[in-house]
Amino acid sequence: MPKIQTVLSPMLLxxxxxxxxxxxxxxxxxxxxxxxxxxxxxxxxxxxVSTPQECITYAPQGFICAAxxxxxxxxxxxxxxxxxxxxxxxxxxxxxxxxxxxxxQAIEMSKSASRIMIGSFLNxxxxxxxxxxxxxxxxxxxxxxxxxxxxxxxxxxxxxxxELQDEFSIADDATIGAIDLYEVASRDLNxxxxxxxxxxxxxxxxxxxxxxxxxxQDIYDLVPILENDFLILPESNLIASIT
Ligand code: 3SL
Numbered sequence: 114m115p116k117i118q119t120v121l122s123p124m125l126l127x128x129x130x131x132x133x134x135x136x137x138x139x140x141x142x143x144x145x146x147x148x149x150x151x152x153x154x155x156x157x158x159x160x161x162v163s164t165p166q167e168c169i170t171y172a173p174q175g176f177i178c179a180a181x182x183x184x185x186x187x188x189x190x191x192x193x194x195x196x197x198x199x200x201x202x203x204x205x206x207x208x209x210x211x212x213x214x215x216x217x218q219a220i221e222m223s224k225s226a227s228r229i230m231i232g233s234f235l236n237x238x239x240x241x242x243x244x245x246x247x248x249x250x251x252x253x254x255x256x257x258x259x260x261x262x263x264x265x266x267x268x269x270x271x272x273x274x275x276e277l278q279d280e281f282s283i284a285d286d287a288t289i290g291a292i293d294l295y296e297v298a299s300r301d302l303n304x305x306x307x308x309x310x311x312x313x314x315x316x317x318x319x320x321x322x323x324x325x326x327x328x329x330q331d332i333y334d335l336v337p338i339l340e341n342d343f344l345i346l347p348e349s350n351l352i353a354s355i356t
Pocket of ligand 1: 183194215216
């Protein structure tokens with residue numbers, strides 16, 4: 114039976130050998146949710162990068178350049194990290210370069226894994242189906258906030274692990290805790306998430322509507338993967354995402 118493990122902060126990733134494993138990068142608010150939105154709206158590929166300086170170098174090649182820091186769009190960039198920005202007609206067929214405070218850094222840190230996949234509540238069912246099909250050890254990597262633990266990514270890790278627990282063996286206490294937390298919180302996920310520090314940050318910034326959007330479950334039947342440093346949809350997903 115393959116194993117499932119949860120890494121509660123990118124800082125803890127150094128304790129885990131990623132060789133031969135699939136890493137699911139999780140940044141519910143909002144990077145991995147927005148990436149799923151972009152693909153659902155026809156984005157061709159996404160280049161995750163670490164810094165705004167690197168991101169803007171993709172502009173001359175016709176990329177849409179997106180940058181977020183501390184929840185806010187970075188000045189000088191076409192868009193930030195709101196899922197609603199990735200529903201615009203310009204997204205269809207686009208190449209996007211993106212840098213965010215935590216999510217794109219977590220992708221960068223996972224590169225020694227054999228596969229990297231993008232997870233969010235928006236594509237949870239499709240993701241779980243693909244993980245079961247692959248039968249490979251899975252690391253659920255919570256992007257957190259500036260290397261700190263956060264509730265929303267842990268809850269999603271719990272939701273995935275709960276779904277997979279009959280097919281995978283649970284390899285650590287972080288996963289057991291995440292499942293238990295999800296069981297409590299899922300009675301009313303929207304209310305529970307309001308306790309989180311990132312939800313308070315969003316309220317201060319006036320962008321709470323992004324939270325409700327990102328907590329919707331299973332609205333997209335697609336799983337972005339990292340291939341040659343670009344996030345793409347594998348062929349099988351492309352058919353499912355054409356709307
Ligand atoms: O850190 C990230 O990757 C972002 O998702 C943070 S925010 O939701 O855009 O504030």
